[in-house]
Amino acid sequence: MELFTEGDPIADTKAPAGPVEKRWETRRFEAKLVNPANRRKMTVIVVGTGLAGGSAAATLAEQGYHVKSYCYQDSPRRAHSIAAQGGINAAKNYRNDGDSVHRLFYDTVKGGDFRSRESNVHRLAEVSVNIIDQCVAQGVPFAREYGGLLDTRSFGGAQVQRTFYARGQTGQQLLLGAYQALERQIGLGNVEMNTRHEMLELVLVDGKARGIVVRDMITGEISTEMADAVVLASGGYGNVFYLSTNAKGCNVTATWRAHRKGAYFANPCYTQIHPTCIPVSGDHQSKLTLMSESLRNDGRVWVPKTKGDDRSPKDIPEDERDYYLERIYPSFGNLVPRDIASRAAKNVCDEGRGVGPTKLGVYLDFADAIGRLGRKAIEAKYGNLFEMYERITGEDPYEVPMRIYPAVHYTMGGLWVDYDLQSNIPGLFVIGEANFSDHGANRLGASALMQGLADGYFVLPTTIANYLASGPLEKVDASHPAAVEARTDVEDRVQRLLAVDGDRTVDSFHRELGQIMWEHCGMERSEAGLRKAIDEIRALREQFWQRVKVSGTGEELNQSLEKAGRVADFFELAELMCIDALHREESCGGHFRAEHQTPDGEAQRDDDRFAYVAAWEFTADGEPSVLHKEDLKFEYVHPTQRSYK
């Protein structure tokens, strides 16, 4: 059977024509507005409370809409945006080092390996400057210079210092800013906050997104929540790999359920593998911990020159070390973009020059920086990261070089959205990591926070009004047949998971699925591997529905039931990721196909055949998905072979 079929091409019809730097302004002017008096009567559901969801819910409530917000954690403050360490980009050019909106735009399109939309990326760069202003006004304690002005640093892949940061906890501080704005609206009664609620289905009425089905994770109660529009801000799907830097609860369920209801899933195979994570220590490993890439500003990456060199790093003399990033990429050195740094690490380990007990690791050495700047300066910059490393590994990175290895970190793919961040389902908006829009095939460091907040604070609140103003929508409540059907589906599914009562735990399936994905759909993919993976995933998925054991009942706090539902969706997503990776016969950004590389091992794009967004349409279980192509046009940044040499 065919793995997929090809359908009609699609296009973004919302971005205005004209010069790229005028498009957002034009769109803002052309978008319809909702009368302030009418906003209170309109309900918007926001799923997820990370940077995108939290900022969107707060902003929509400030504007006067009635907002219902949902998160699976016990508080909106815990969304995984909180774990972002490094920083947030903004084209402020405070350093006078040649930065500009256009340069940030250019860098992002190029960094994304020419697989993103110019209009969206330009808007992101424009809005970036407002984000910093907004966050400072909220009391986000960014790092500052002695003169009291904001400090910035350079970050992976950028030659200007445009990254604002709050020690190694920038995501936390930005998220708490958004969370506090959200709590203020909750206190004022404008946002109805539902913590420990998981979205399990999307409700469509007459083809429009009108609600969601949620499970109260404490009581197990399944209910239907209706609204005028639904915003998904549910994050990425890196946990399909089991081991990733995502939080344990991160899942694809919200977006996947929407996909099954008709929303196109775009570029699922674009996965970012972060080069600087703490290597796996054993089978018990439940997640991987990221060490901020800012460490690459001062740390030097190396491995021994000879294979199987088991000496302790201190005993390896300077001329027997291979600072391979500096050697291969002299102009960017240790600061090459993430995909390049990750693959380079994989290559040296494949050559047998990896370090540490598993040989899947490379050194990140601070000896030079400590010698040059002093231990105090390094402590001030990276103290908390060094402590974290020591807690996890038991080794002191001031004395022994850190060991790092790439790990799944971010997923550039996500639900397809137009310039208004609306999916192909009217009334379904998707923001933050959950959509596919701005990063192309590879995201630059410190751009995820920028995108999440740009979407939530500035873009969505403008564009959603255009949709809501086209109403009024027909009044519907939870007794609508479509809502009842969606709810019954969820209840059946919960019962099916509980009924299997097999002999394997959910985690054992998830771990096995992760191994398949990491092996065949990870840093390097090949046709044979992907085909094998698809077969293995299908077989494992079948096993899952026959042998999984979920303890307890549906009417209580049941963490193994929650996991089971998420893993069931990961199986379906995993297959689509492999199909997407298989069909894209080129290498670009985070997608590296072994068959498509330059003679010196760099990614080889094929712009003639693949300069498009692959948007997948779900048909039915067991039936091939339909591929819709959105052609990408590059009017301002002309595709070139990325070179960081």
Next chain:
Amino acid sequence: MNLTLRIWRQKGPEDKGRMVTYPVDDVSPDMSFLEMLDVLNERLILAGEDPVAFDHDCREGICGMCGLMINGDAHGPQRGTTACQLHMRQFKDGETIDIEPWRASAFPVVKDLVVNRGAFDKIIAAGGYVTAPTGSAPEAHSTPVAKANADAAFESAACIGCGACVAACPNGSGMLFTAAKLTQLSLLPQGQPERYTRVIGMVDAHDEAGFGGCTNAGECTPACPKGIPLNTIGRLNRDYLAATAKGANNTPGS
């Protein structure tokens, strides 16, 4: 390593609950504490028993979701470390480890080791913010902030809201949490306009949630995984007394 765990099991809020003993063998010293609990849960599930419910999410010490009383210490014996970052090399082979939920009436037990910390959100909603609706912000560089103040504000802002301070406090007080947010915002120029309404709103919400009062016992800071300093509570006291002396009106943020 082989360990004996004594874990608080409680089916639901109404259940009385009790400590139950579980032997766990073959624990690797490289495991995190939560990974050790994962191992136990896998075995319980396969044996047809109810796994131990515990909160966790990021497992890198920043989300604040995890929170276990381990041998009477909030987040366990290692200072400045959340339960998820605590590794088994901190324990000895053959040790008996007691694991309990946070104990506070403001944090009612939901199930086993899971508690409801919604009271913290209510404290923030009562004033723990700067009123700055989206789009209203002035240029970021229009107000310089002395580096020392920005750094001190950051130190308090590092709070992860895990509730260890409450769990460790002999009075079940949430003052360190409340004071951390107040200190962050009162050290920054952006926080000044609402400084006094904020402190009254947050302290009222704190008291109303059923937390005890601070008696400066100093148990919270050693238990805090982020080391929020105790003197933040002095700042809270000072601002609160100043606010009440000034008769600042009691409607934060509106």
Next chain:
Amino acid sequence: MTKTRSPIRSNVGLKAVMAVTGILLALFLIAHMLGNLKVFTGETSFDHYAHWLRDIGKPLLPGVWFLWILRTVLVVAVVAHIVAATVLARRARAARPVKYAHRKKVNGSYAARTMRWGGVIILLFVIYHLLDLTTGTLNPVGDASKPYGNVVADFAPERWYVTLFYTLAILAVGFHLRHGAFSAFRSLGQQTPRGERRARIAALIFAVLLCAGYLVVPFAVLTGLVS
């Protein structure tokens, strides 16, 4: 938000009440200690001092008015201190209805953890102390006109148990003050880390000096230095 309770009934307000009343009582303790030390100046001088106490304020205030004003202030302070402490203790108890099965070791200070029981011990001692040396009810001599004699009789070697009780009570006061003095500063808004270190050191020195000042009298009697 509606106003939930008057500021003085908030946890912070109650602590401020404890701090202010505690400071008043500590000032009294200093004055009392200095008075006690007059015992080393001899019987006449000490008795003269004791009688003068009753006349402070003369001729502006008639008779023993000053003494009664002072006593009233002290009683109000003690009552307010105890009421605030009781309310806070009850709230603390309500804030943790289920105790930990594994009792944690103390990470803060022992002085801080013993404030409540320490306070009860001090209160019992104060009652005994008043019956002993103010009303003279429990004193072997009990002659209001001869305070020096009362003190000497009180701490006579054969009444070693009185000295022991007195010593324990004074040590309890010392512990109470060691945490209490620091805590008072903190409750009234001491907010810097450097100030905290200083306040803790000052509280310790104060507590030690005060204990020494009080204990030197009974031990002087016990050893016959004062007779």
